[in-house]
Amino acid sequence: MNIRIALGWTAALLLAMPSTRSHALEIPAEMRQRLMNEVEGKAKDPIMEGEAPDNSIDPDAYIVGGGDGFRISIVGLPSKEYFPVIDPNGNIYDGDLGFISLGRVSLSKALTIIQDRVRNSLRKNYQVYVALKKAKRANVNVTGAVSVAGTYQLPGTYRLLDAIRGANNGTLPPISKCDYRRVIVRNRDSVRTYDLLRFFSKQDLTQNPYLYPGDNVDLNPIDAMVYVSGEVLEPVDGWVSMVPGESLADLLGILNLKQSADSGAILVQKADSPSRRSIKRISVREAAGFALHPNDLITIGSREDFPRPDTLHVTGEVKRPGTYPVLSAQASLRDLIELAGGATERADIGRAVIIRHRRSENVIPQNEDKDNLMNLRGKVSVAGGLRSVRPEMSSSISDMQALGDYTLVQASDLDAKSDLQDGDEVFVPRQDPFVYVSGNVRRPGAYPYSKGLSMADYVEKAGGYTDKADAKNQFMVASYNGISQIRDSGDPGQGDVVVVPAGIEYKRFINVVLPILQIVPAVLSVLVTLIVLGK
Numbered sequence: 001m002n003i004r005i006a007l008g009w010t011a012a013l014l015l016a017m018p019s020t021r022s023h024a025l026e027i028p029a030e031m032r033q034r035l036m037n038e039v040e041g042k043a044k045d046p047i048m049e050g051e052a053p054d055n056s057i058d059p060d061a062y063i064v065g066g067g068d069g070f071r072i073s074i075v076g077l078p079s080k081e082y083f084p085v086i087d088p089n090g091n092i093y094d095g096d097l098g099f100i101s102l103g104r105v106s107l108s109k110a111l112t113i114i115q116d117r118v119r120n121s122l123r124k125n126y127q128v129y130v131a132l133k134k135a136k137r138a139n140v141n142v143t144g145a146v147s148v149a150g151t152y153q154l155p156g157t158y159r160l161l162d163a164i165r166g167a168n169n170g171t172l173p174p175i176s177k178c179d180y181r182r183v184i185v186r187n188r189d190s191v192r193t194y195d196l197l198r199f200f201s202k203q204d205l206t207q208n209p210y211l212y213p214g215d216n217v218d219l220n221p222i223d224a225m226v227y228v229s230g231e232v233l234e235p236v237d238g239w240v241s242m243v244p245g246e247s248l249a250d251l252l253g254i255l256n257l258k259q260s261a262d263s264g265a266i267l268v269q270k271a272d273s274p275s276r277r278s279i280k281r282i283s284v285r286e287a288a289g290f291a292l293h294p295n296d297l298i299t300i301g302s303r304e305d306f307p308r309p310d311t312l313h314v315t316g317e318v319k320r321p322g323t324y325p326v327l328s329a330q331a332s333l334r335d336l337i338e339l340a341g342g343a344t345e346r347a348d349i350g351r352a353v354i355i356r357h358r359r360s361e362n363v364i365p366q367n368e369d370k371d372n373l374m375n376l377r378g379k380v381s382v383a384g385g386l387r388s389v390r391p392e393m394s395s396s397i398s399d400m401q402a403l404g405d406y407t408l409v410q411a412s413d414l415d416a417k418s419d420l421q422d423g424d425e426v427f428v429p430r431q432d433p434f435v436y437v438s439g440n441v442r443r444p445g446a447y448p449y450s451k452g453l454s455m456a457d458y459v460e461k462a463g464g465y466t467d468k469a470d471a472k473n474q475f476m477v478a479s480y481n482g483i484s485q486i487r488d489s490g491d492p493g494q495g496d497v498v499v500v501p502a503g504i505e506y507k508r509f510i511n512v513v514l515p516i517l518q519i520v521p522a523v524l525s526v527l528v529t530l531i532v533l534g535k
Helices: 003-016 029-040 107-121 160-166 196-202 248-252 333-339 455-461 504-534
Strands: 069-075 091-094 098-101 127-134 137-144 150-155 183-187 190-194 216-219 225-230 238-241 261-273 276-282 297-302 310-316 322-326 353-357 373-375 406-410 425-428 434-439 445-448 475-480 483-487 497-500
Touching (some): 107 127, 137 160, 160 183, 160 196, 248 261, 310 333, 333 425, 406 483, 434 455, 455 497
Parallel strands (some): 137 216, 434 497
Antiparallel strands (some): 069 127, 091 098, 137 150, 183 190, 183 216, 225 238, 261 297, 310 322, 353 406, 353 425, 434 445, 475 483
16 A cells, blocks of 8 residues: 555544543644645655756756655556655665665666666566656855855756856856866866867857756966957857967867858967067968967958858838848849838839948949939938928028938949949838928929929929029939938939028128127117216
8 A cells, every 4th residue: 555645544534533531642733734734635745845857957967966856656556656865975765665876877877777776676577667856956166257156056957057157147257258168166076177168169068067066166267368350150259268288270179160261261370579479371281280379369261252242221112121131243223122022112113222331532432333423412401300291491401511421322223233332221212202392482392293394493383582592502402211412403303302592692691790780789778878877
């Protein structure tokens, strides 16, 4: 009979007995509560105090220890079920199972030992099922280059990196500051060294072991390091610790190189003196015999024949605005717009432009059609944010700021494959069937666009010039995603703003004469006051 079931029936009988003065069975309160818990199924097993394991445990890498609890079931004997717990010495003792010595072995090995021992103790050939029910907890001491050194109680399913993160306020110390290549773990009489950088780069779990009770983790600051740059992937990019005596091949073995890396173009700069460095070109074949020294600078070169995609941005009236990597020499503007899902129904594809950061203030890039190249002429409206509401008002502001770092390229040929460059922004504007007339005209506002009409024609639609207008210096403003282009010749296009500035005489009157006229009454008032006080 199952011992727990038998104890439950005994408790029920004892608790149900009538209490008499001469034959009363005195049961201590603590025992009474324990018996009640047995009857109601509330009894707490010491094994429940551990951590419930999950499927992420690697049974070949997890080392069992004190606190690990198991569930042993004998198929065919449902009343036979055991929940032994490993003691701090690595042993299991149970009244029925006897003494089982495990020691410091892997979980898979421990399961086999327990299963064989229980099977051999049975008279018949029953099937024995053994599983880890609760994982141990480990007291781990972390010292060195962490923000909060000390002792932590962590689940035994945690790994070395989890202990370091826990002792550093939940974050990992920078790779450039700590010696992740030689993390030392001491436990009783054993000393192990792990290379967490290999785990970062190669996902080598042997370098990031499970925690074991009594582990002392020491993460030291870097005392010897090299600088790595070029065609190498994160997390190694900059200063990293080195192992004394290691070769260039050893270091390359823990790095993840990009596909564009040239294994025959590894440059190593060595410090010959405090003021002089020598540069050596090393191939992969030579790397095994090339010894590294502290403060060496290592650059992984790139292949000359590797096709590099350019990063282009598509904005405006497209279905999926965003950034797209393409081979610019092989892609046309139409191809790029198709990558972005194509133009929307509101798009004016004919007015698409390429917005480009200018490489030099006064240099036009080669292989570009000068007739299609539209410079910003160093000006952009200070009230660009108002343009979507009243473009004829915002574009009439006379005080304009300089901004000379953009170039606009008209997309006259969507199928051309030579206009795109790395970093370009392709902007597809919205349809705008109006031309806006702004400034010193009698009726500023929006007027329907008609192909072939000049600036003077639109001014006439707006009621003509006012007496303050400077008709000779009128100009047009076109805006593309916050970038304004100014032209003083040609016909207005859809969405353009015709700006008629004030004449020089009017500006002179506003800026010079009017302030003087405003000062005269104040001066006369002061003079009258002085005369009155003088009398």
